[in-house]
Amino acid sequence: MSRRTSDALHHFRPSTRLTHLGRDTAAQHGFVNPPIYRGSTVLFDSMDDLLNDRAEFTYGLLGNPSTAALQDAWSDLAGAAGTILAPSGLMAITTALLAVLQAGDHLLVTDSVYGPTRSFCDKMLKRFGVETTYYDPRVGTGINELIRPNTRAVFLESPGSLTFEIQDVPAITEIAHAHGAAVILDNTWATPLLFDAHGHGVDIVVEAGTKYLSGASDLLFGLASATEKYWPALRSTHLALGSTVGPEDVFLCLRGLRTMLLRLRESERQALDMAHWLAQRPEVAQVLHPALEQHPDHTLWQRDYTGSSGLFSIILQPAPQHAVAAMLDGLQLFGMGYSWGGFESLVTPIDPGAIRTATSWQANGPALRFYIGLEDTQDLKDDLDAGFARLRTAQTAP
Numbered sequence: 556m557s558r559r560t561s562d563a564l565h566h567f568r569p570s571t572r573l574t575h576l577g578r579d580t581a582a583q584h585g586f587v588n589p590p591i592y593r594g595s596t597v598l599f600d601s602m603d604d605l606l607n608d609r610a611e612f613t614y615g616l617l618g619n620p621s622t623a624a625l626q627d628a629w630s631d632l633a634g635a636a637g638t639i640l641a642p643s644g645l646m647a648i649t650t651a652l653l654a655v656l657q658a659g660d661h662l663l664v665t666d667s668v669y670g671p672t673r674s675f676c677d678k679m680l681k682r683f684g685v686e687t688t689y690y691d692p693r694v695g696t697g698i699n700e701l702i703r704p705n706t707r708a709v710f711l712e713s714p715g716s717l718t719f720e721i722q723d724v725p726a727i728t729e730i731a732h733a734h735g736a737a738v739i740l741d742n743t744w745a746t747p748l749l750f751d752a753h754g755h756g757v758d759i760v761v762e763a764g765t766k767y768l769s770g771a772s773d774l775l776f777g778l779a780s781a782t783e784k785y786w787p788a789l790r791s792t793h794l795a796l797g798s799t800v801g802p803e804d805v806f807l808c809l810r811g812l813r814t815m816l817l818r819l820r821e822s823e824r825q826a827l828d829m830a831h832w833l834a835q836r837p838e839v840a841q842v843l844h845p846a847l848e849q850h851p852d853h854t855l856w857q858r859d860y861t862g863s864s865g866l867f868s869i870i871l872q873p874a875p876q877h878a879v880a881a882m883l884d885g886l887q888l889f890g891m892g893y894s895w896g897g898f899e900s901l902v903t904p905i906d907p908g909a910i911r912t913a914t915s916w917q918a919n920g921p922a923l924r925f926y927i928g929l930e931d932t933q934d935l936k937d938d939l940d941a942g943f944a945r946l947r948t949a950q951t952a953p
């Protein structure tokens with residue numbers, strides 16, 4: 556099956572498309588996976604070809620067969636006109652913002668946004684004359700009141716980083732479009748497999764490929780896909796920034812793509828099992844997982860999403876920091892680290908209130924973010940069970 560015949564794959568279901576997209580076995584001498592193309596220089600056959608850019612690939616920075624294979628596959632999966640590849644999720648986010656903004660513009664960003672996205676808006680975009688206003692992730696149609704004549708873009712992340720609010724993407728998108736503003740969404744948690752962002756009206760969709768596309772915590776990667784209308788701006792901004800990706804990382808992402816749905820589904824199943832178990836624990840005040848019925852945005856999640864992934868948070872009953880440290884420091888299976896989406900389960904203490912400006916974080920107890928990987932959930936529960944025992948002991952110690 557050739558990658559050039561990806562149209563022919565369109566009627567297949569996602570898992571079938573994931574196995575066939577971005578491969579051209581005829582051009583690969585029959586080998587199943589595309590080779591890794593390394594290189595900067597591309598030779599032209601004639602001066603005429605060179606002067607007229609008459610070649611599929613002209614310069615390493617502008618792409619090669621490896622990058623084209625992943626771009627085509629991702630565009631197909633996301634239902635986009637085109638996709639850019641970036642060396643990190645953050646770079647995909649910043650490229651998307653730079654593609655639609657200019658000096659004098661106003662930008663609306665969800666208060667639940669990934670911290671470094673907020674830093675880019677507050678530090679870099681501000682320096683270049685773009686003003687950012689943060690909004691309550693549960694604003695819904697109330698976004699209308701925040702739009703100004705110079706609002707050029709609305710940046711959503713759903714669910715929110717750390718706090719997992721689900722946004723009303725179709726409502727926000729409809730209002731933003733009525734005012735001529737572009738809508739950008741960080742869809743890393745769901746991937747195109749669990750939320751069809753372009754299908755819900757989003758103009759540019761960002762994915763940190765570092766997480767589920769890699770699936771192995773062994774690389775950093777970003778993708779941003781755009782509709783027909785925004786693809787020229789996204790592509791030209793990407794080229795102007797000269798931000799390119801290494802072909803080995805592209806190869807690993809293409810490899811990750813084949814099993815992404817499988818890993819996501821398993822991560823979903825395991826995370827739901829753990830979330831339900833945590834919800835029953837006396838040490839836990841609240842579980843912030845949108846697929847749980849008690850989550851305030853559960854109905855929105857059910858309406859728009861086809862599944863959930865492995866990342867969620869909990870709020871503990873009030874406990875001093877040294878008791879939480881006793882719990883976390885002694886865990887045998889859960890790693891303590893930030894980047895999620897791999898095979899290993901993780902837990903990190905979080906303080907969502909520290910960076911919020913439009914909303915306040917109402918929680919009496921400390922909060923933890925969990926990522927559930929592929930270990931046996933009984934082993935994970937045993938590990939946490941022992942952790943909760945340490946928490947209780949440290950709390951009652953004089």
Ligand SMILES: Cc1ncc(COP(=O)(O)O)c(C=O)c1O
Nearest residue numbers: 643644645669743763765775776
């Ligand atoms: C929701 C979300 N978006 C974007 C990023 C940024 O990805 P990267 O680490 O590849 O820059 C992260 C990283 O944790 C994330 O959680």
